[in-house]
Amino acid sequence: MTIAFTFPGQGSQNVGMGKVLADTFPEAKAVFEEVDEALGQKLSDIMWNGPEETLTLTANAQPALMAVSLATMRVLEAKGLDLKSSAAYVAGHSLGEYSALAAAGSIDVATTARLLRVRGDAMQNAVPVGVGAMAALLGLDFELAAEIAEEAAQGEVCQAANDNAPGQVVVSGHLAAVERAVEIAKAKGARRAVMLPVSAPFHCSLMAPAADAMSEALANAEISPPAVPLVANVLAEPITDPADIRARLVEQVTGTVRWRESVLWLAGQGVDTHVEVGTGKVLTGMVRRINKESTGIAVNTPEDIDALIEKLGG
Structure with a gap:
């Protein structure tokens, strides 16, 4: 052991x-x-x-x-x-x-x-309250989640913040960008994509x-x-x-x-x-x-x- x-x-x-x-x-x-x-x-x-x-x-x-x-x-x-x-x-x-x-x-x-x-x-x-957000993308691998975050950024910040386990990735960044990532993830086959009840967008720039x-x-x-x-x-x-x-x-x-x-x-x-x-x-x-x-x-x-x-x- x-x-x-x-x-x-x-x-x-x-x-x-x-x-x-x-x-x-x-x-x-x-x-x-x-x-x-x-x-x-x-x-x-x-x-x-x-x-x-x-x-x-x-x-x-x-x-x-x-x-x-x-x-x-x-x-x-x-x-x-x-x-x-x-x-x-x-x-x-x-x-x-x-x-x-x-x-x-x-x-x-x-x-x-x-x-x-x-x-x-x-x-x-x-970050002022309400400016940032985090979301869990479930059922996607890390590489795809990172690509989704990049696509969702559109000039704002959106990054893959937590690579927790297979099919469990958290993205973090500006509120609108994270909301876009949730919608893109759903379209790309995520099992679930949900906003998280957090007070700040941790582990991003x-x-x-x-x-x-x-x-x-x-x-x-x-x-x-x-x-x-x-x-x-x-x-x-x-x-x-x-x-x-x-x-x-x-x-x-x-x-x-x-x-x-x-x-x-x-x-x-x-x-x-x-x-x-x-x-x-x-x-x-x-x-x-x-x-x-x-x-x-x-x-x-x-x-x-x-x-x-x-x-x-x-």
């Missing part, structure tokens, strides 16, 4: 996430307290009590999802998990890349929380102001080589050098999340098990669609944690 630890992105959040961990394990509680202190905000209260619309705000959802992932990791470590000896790689979907780096000891939790707050604010503020903000924030952040290599979203290949990590985290803001290719690359290296750490099962669902030979394990609950430790022989 060769393992990659993976970390979910925005959309996996839900009110109440992490509360059972905090109530059960002091190691988890300590992570939530550390994140609250780093942000100067009782983010944990929003996570556990809502309201949902406040948790869903990009500036809250991003550090919140990271906090749950890292709380889960700390409990696993307290029960004997050593990431370096257990996993060959880490990877994360969009903001999950920050969680992956924190889990691998590349960036400390407090710094990661502050970086994600900057990232969330910058991504939200990069409209996010350039946010990339600039992250370049500045990351320049001052202390980053160490991770305990195991990070498979970077924008490369679908591993990196370990701190300067390379900084550059790719900046590129990631406007670049395509190459998740399908990342999972296939990992499969090519013999990775057969993907452990999704944090909240939800989005990545676990994608793994089987990308490579039927791979197993996905979602670790969300105390029972999941115990099951994983047992599976690893702990």
